[in-house]
Amino acid sequence: MPDETPHFALDWLEEHGDRLFSYALSRVGGDAAAAEDLVQETLVAGIRAWPNFEGRSRVDTWLIGILRRKVIDRYRRDKRHASDEPAACEAGIFNEHGSLVDVVEWDAAASARLESEEFARVFDGCLAELSPQLAEAFTVCVMDGLSTDEACSFLGITPTNLSVRLHRARVALRKLLQSQWFGKET
Amino acid sequence: MRLFRAIKLLLTLRCEESTRLMSDANHRKLTGVERWAVRLHKIGCSYCRKVAEQLRLVDEAAQKRVFQISAMPTDARSRIAAALREDAGSDRNGGKADKPS
Numbered sequence: 001m002p003d004e005t006p007h008f009a010l011d012w013l014e015e016h017g018d019r020l021f022s023y024a025l026s027r028v029g030g031d032a033a034a035a036e037d038l039v040q041e042t043l044v045a046g047i048r049a050w051p052n053f054e055g056r057s058r059v060d061t062w063l064i065g066i067l068r069r070k071v072i073d074r075y076r077r078d079k080r081h082a083s084d085e086p087a088a089c090e091a092g093i094f095n096e097h098g099s100l101v102d103v104v105e106w107d108a109a110a111s112a113r114l115e116s117e118e119f120a121r122v123f124d125g126c127l128a129e130l131s132p133q134l135a136e137a138f139t140v141c142v143m144d145g146l147s148t149d150e151a152c153s154f155l156g157i158t159p160t161n162l163s164v165r166l167h168r169a170r171v172a173l174r175k176l177l178q179s180q181w182f183g184k185e186t
Numbered sequence: 187m188r189l190f191r192a193i194k195l196l197l198t199l200r201c202e203e204s205t206r207l208m209s210d211a212n213h214r215k216l217t218g219v220e221r222w223a224v225r226l227h228k229i230g231c232s233y234c235r236k237v238a239e240q241l242r243l244v245d246e247a248a249q250k251r252v253f254q255i256s257a258m259p260t261d262a263r264s265r266i267a268a269a270l271r272e273d274a275g276s277d278r279n280g281g282k283a284d285k286p287s
Contacts, residue, residue, distance in 0.1 A: 009270045013263065021258035026251055036262040040269050047273065098200035103233040106240060114247050120254040123247060141213070142248045148213050167209040173244050174237065182243070 009047050013039075016060045020067055027071045027139055029128025030121055038074065042067040068144060072155070075132035087131040089172045102175065106182035119181065126176040130169055137165035138173070192219045199227040204234050208241055 020042060024035035045066050053062055095101050113119055127135055140151050141162070152162055196219065204227045207220050216224070228234050 009274075010267055013266055013270065017258045017263060017266075018255055021262070022255045023252075025256060026254070032259065032262065036258075036266065039258070039262075040266045043266065043270060044273055047270075094200075094202045098202035100201040100205070100231075100233040100237060103236050103240075105236065106243070111243060114250045115254070117254070117256075119247070120251055120256075123251045138248070142245050143252050163206070163210055163213070166213070167206040170209050170241050170244055171205055173248075174240050177244060177247065178240070182240070 008050070009043050012043055012046065012059065012063060016063055019060060020063060023064060023067055024071065026120070026124055026143070027127070027135075028074070028124075030124040034074070038067060038070050041070050045070070068140070068154075071139070072136050075136050078132050085131065086168075087129060087134070087172070089126075089129045089176050090131070090134075090168060093171050093175055102178075104178065104183050106178065110182045122181050123177070126173055126180060129176055130172055134165050134169035134172065137162055138169035141166060195219055195223045196226055199223045201227075201231060201234055201237075204228070204231070205237060205241065208238055212245065 017039065020039045021035055024038040024042075025032065028034040028038070042063060046063055049066065053059075057065075092101065127139070130138065136155060137151070137157075140146050140154060141148075146154060148159055148162060152159055155162070157165075204224050207216060207224050210216065224234075228238065
């Protein structure tokens with residue numbers, strides 16, 4: 001069967017390719033090759049899982065759900081980070097008394113340019129500096145908008161653990177974005 | 187005991203706990219004592235007053251990032267299409283012909 005093309009998967013690629021690619025790109029620090037692999041794996045998995053698609057959501061939402069799982073699997077395979085070791089960006093946020101350090105006024109002009117391509121690249125770079133445990137919690141809750149219950153069952157962690165990770169992710173991102181975007185002189 | 191814990195929270199909250207509660211507030215309703223503890227802490231802490239707004243911007247920035255759509259490069263698209271065709275050729279059941287609506 002040389003030409004038994006999965007027409008519908010090619011249609012998915014045509015119709016939802018950009019959305020899937022952008023989603024993947026924003027989770028892998030802007031690495032286009034990694035994003036391409038993730039989209040391909042997602043569509044292949046989609047072909048396999050199609051008989052189980054129950055039509056309760058839109059096809060693109062369903063595909064994003066598959067891609068979300070692929071992204072998390074990728075974070076968890078990431079060998080650059082030891083499993084529970086905090087990333088460098090988590091250091092120096094609080095002092096030994098638990099007080100914040102290094103807080104400066106943010107540039108208001110920078111906050112007005114969050115919809116730019118330039119900011120997207122900076123943001124992706126900052127997200128890539130988080131340890132995978134923090135990145136997965138932050139992306140799933142804040143960027144995908146999963147509820148606490150959904151996120152806990154998806155990631156297999158407790159609400160307390162999720163709360164700890166989200167806090168660490170937010171303060172680390174605050175510090176990274178301060179140095180790379182909001183705090184910079186213009 | 188509960189009263190003692192509440193008073194302790196109100197009087198001894200540090201930035202680390204104050205920012206944790208600010209983060210939690212995005213996902214659950216804080217208790218009255220927690221809300222007051224953050225308020226009282228912010229009266230004396232100019233850093234936390236700034237950071238409350240900055241943490242809000244971090245979430246806003248992340249959500250804006252979601253809506254930045256970049257076009258998939260043409261060559262990446264062709265490579266994926268080729269891989270999908272190959273996948274259909276190699277897998278008997280891969281080529282289910284019904285197109286989703």
